[in-house]
Amino acid sequence: MPELPEVETTRRGLETFLKNARIEKVTVHQAMLRRAVPKALKKSVEGAKVKKLERRAKYLLLHLDNGQTIILHLGMSGRLFKKTEPYTPSQHDHVVFETDKGDAIIFRDPRRFGLIDIAPTKDLKNHPLLKQIGPEPFDNKLAPQILYDKFKNKKTPVKAALLDQHMIAGLGNIYILEALHDCRILPTRLCNQITPAECKKLLPSIRKILTKAIEWGGSSLRDYAHVDGQLGKFKHHFMVYDRTGEKCLRKSCTGTIKRIAQGGRSSFFCPVCQH
DNA sequence: CCGCGGGCCTGCGCGC
DNA sequence: TGCGCGCAGGCCCGCG
Numbered sequence: 001m002p003e004l005p006e007v008e009t010t011r012r013g014l015e016t017f018l019k020n021a022r023i024e025k026v027t028v029h030q031a032m033l034r035r036a037v038p039k040a041l042k043k044s045v046e047g048a049k050v051k052k053l054e055r056r057a058k059y060l061l062l063h064l065d066n067g068q069t070i071i072l073h074l075g076m077s078g079r080l081f082k083k084t085e086p087y088t089p090s091q092h093d094h095v096v097f098e099t100d101k102g103d104a105i106i107f108r109d110p111r112r113f114g115l116i117d118i119a120p121t122k123d124l125k126n127h128p129l130l131k132q133i134g135p136e137p138f139d140n141k142l143a144p145q146i147l148y149d150k151f152k153n154k155k156t157p158v159k160a161a162l163l164d165q166h167m168i169a170g171l172g173n174i175y176i177l178e179a180l181h182d183c184r185i186l187p188t189r190l191c192n193q194i195t196p197a198e199c200k201k202l203l204p205s206i207r208k209i210l211t212k213a214i215e216w217g218g219s220s221l222r223d224y225a226h227v228d229g230q231l232g233k234f235k236h237h238f239m240v241y242d243r244t245g246e247k248c249l250r251k252s253c254t255g256t257i258k259r260i261a262q263g264g265r266s267s268f269f270c271p272v273c274q275h
Numbered sequence: 276c277c278g279c280g281g282g283c284c285t286g287c288g289c290g291c
Numbered sequence: 292t293g294c295g296c297g298c299a300g301g302c303c304c305g306c307g
Contacts, residue, residue: 076300111284
């Protein structure tokens with residue numbers, strides 16, 4: 001999916017015209033996403049104003065002025081965009097939000113791994129989808145030592161642990177592999193073998209990669225695009241992701257990028273500069 | 276409790 | 292040209 005940078009880019013894109021807008025109409029064309037769109041969505045949302053747009057992990061939270069919050073997740077292939085002419089409707093345009101400003105926001109998701117839920121804002125902390133999620137990468141309270149403590153008793157490869165949203169929020173396949181390359185850690189390394197010194201490099205690498213990715217508007221591979229239709233450009237800055245057989249881009253490294261499968265997902269790394 | 280593999284969906288690119 | 296296969300940004304569930 002859309003990982004943290006793509007969701008954050010979407011949040012920023014929506015904010016410019018959704019903040020303080022009133023949602024006048026919700027149309028559900030396809031209710032069956034990863035789970036069913038709640039029947040109450042329409043009733044809970046129509047007539048309410050969007051007060052604040054927040055991102056938590058890969059979830060987008062639209063806080064309304066009636067005490068409800070819309071919870072959106074883009075899954076693997078989801079995107080949210082503003083309808084502009086010319087508009088080519090798709091059979092995967094599942095939900096449409098229309099505002100009092102005349103805008104229509106479309107939730108398009110071919111694979112339907114995304115989801116939409118609605119919950120009282122005050123109950124979000126205990127929402128089953130959000131309750132167990134780990135710290136945000138940019139949370140000031142997150143320190144290398146915290147990562148180390150989470151790693152030290154785990155026997156899984158570090159790649160798998162970072163994919164787990166309970167460990168740290170918002171990371172996915174691309175940015176994990178880019179961050180691990182940045183701090184020279186192999187994705188296959190076991191968590192309980194990662195040293196405190198390595199954690200001290202890992203966290204800044206995660207933050208650096210995410211920051212750069214947000215600056216470039218995320219990564220558009222096939223489905224993802226900004227709210228206004230522009231493409232995210234970070235894929236032109238990948239060091240390892242999807243670069244099998246190509247030269248490692250680290251200065252003066254002579255390695256060639258390798259691909260392996262871990263837990264059914266691809267991992268890319270440089271066998272020369274990562275250890 | 277933990278770790279792994281499968282399943283959920285559609286679409287695309289590749290090799291034959 | 293057409294078909295089958297593998298693979299794709301994520302997450303949940305059930306099994307051992």
